[in-house]
Amino acid sequence: MPNSQAKKGLFQFYPHNLLWLGLSVLAIVLDQWTKWIASTHLNYADPIPVLPFLNWTLLHNYGAAFSFLSDAGGWQRYFFTSLAGVVSIIFVFWLMRMPKKMVILPMAIALILGGAIGNLIDRVSLGYVVDFIHVYYQNSHFPAFNLADSAITLGTILLLIDTFFLEKKRNQNADA
Numbered sequence: 001m002p003n004s005q006a007k008k009g010l011f012q013f014y015p016h017n018l019l020w021l022g023l024s025v026l027a028i029v030l031d032q033w034t035k036w037i038a039s040t041h042l043n044y045a046d047p048i049p050v051l052p053f054l055n056w057t058l059l060h061n062y063g064a065a066f067s068f069l070s071d072a073g074g075w076q077r078y079f080f081t082s083l084a085g086v087v088s089i090i091f092v093f094w095l096m097r098m099p100k101k102m103v104i105l106p107m108a109i110a111l112i113l114g115g116a117i118g119n120l121i122d123r124v125s126l127g128y129v130v131d132f133i134h135v136y137y138q139n140s141h142f143p144a145f146n147l148a149d150s151a152i153t154l155g156t157i158l159l160l161i162d163t164f165f166l167e168k169k170r171n172q173n174a175d176a
Contacts, residue, residue, distance in 0.1 A: 013096035020095050020110040027114025031147040032121060038132035038146075047134060057134040059144045062127070077127060084120040088113055105162045111155030118148030 042048060042058035049055055063076055091113040098106040122129040131144035 014098065014100065016100050017096045017098055017106060020098070020106045021092075023107065023110040024095075024114035024117070027111060027148070027151040028118045028121070031115070031118035031151070034147050035118075035122065035130040035132070039130055042132060053135060053137055055134040055136070056132055057144055059131045059134075060126075060128040061131045061144070062129075077123060081120060081123045084116045084123070088116050088120065091116070104158050104166055108155045108158035108162060111151040111158065113155075115148040115151035115153075115155065118146075118151070 038056065038058050042056055044058050044060070047055035047057040063080075091109050095106055095109045095113065098109075119129045129146065129148075131146050131149075133146060133150075134144045135142040
C-alpha cells in the first residue's frame with residue numbers, strides 16, 4: 001500500500017491542480033476566440049475606435065511581446081516557438097506539483113502558461129501572432145497586444161507579488 005505522506009516524484013501530480021490547468025485552458029480558449037473574431041471582422045491595420053484611448057486594430061506580430069524582433073528576418077519564429085514550447089512544458093510540471101494551500105503562485109503560472117500556449121498556437125499555425133488591442137493617449141501609442149499577452153502580463157505581476165511578498169512569509173512559517 002503506497003504511503004500517502006511519501007514525497008511526490010517528478011511525474012506525480014496533485015489532482016487539485018487540474019483546476020489551475022482549467023484556468024490555462026480558459027485563457028487559451030478566450031485568446032483564440034477573440035483573435036478569431038478580430039481576424040474575421042477587422043481589416044488589417046484599419047483602426048476601429050472603441051473608446052477615446054482604445055482601438056481594435058488587427059495586426060500581425062512576427063516578433064515577441066510588443067513586436068520585439070518583429071523585423072529580424074524570420075529566425076525569431078522558430079526561436080520563440082521553441083522557447084514557448086519548452087517553457088510551457090516546464091510550467092505544466094511546475095503547476096501540477098503545487099501544494100493545495102498555494103493560490104497566487106499557481107494562478108500566476110496558469111495565466112502565463114495559457115498566454116504562452118495561446119500565442120504558440122498562432123506562431124505554429126499562422127507564422128505570426130494576431131494582435132488587435134491598441135491602447136494610446138494622444139500621440140503616444142502602446143504596441144498592439146492580445147488576451148494572451150494580457151494573461152502573461154497579469155501572471156508575471158502575480159509571480160512577482162508571490163516572489164517578493166509571499167515567498168518570504170512562507171519561508172518564515174516553515175522555519176517556525
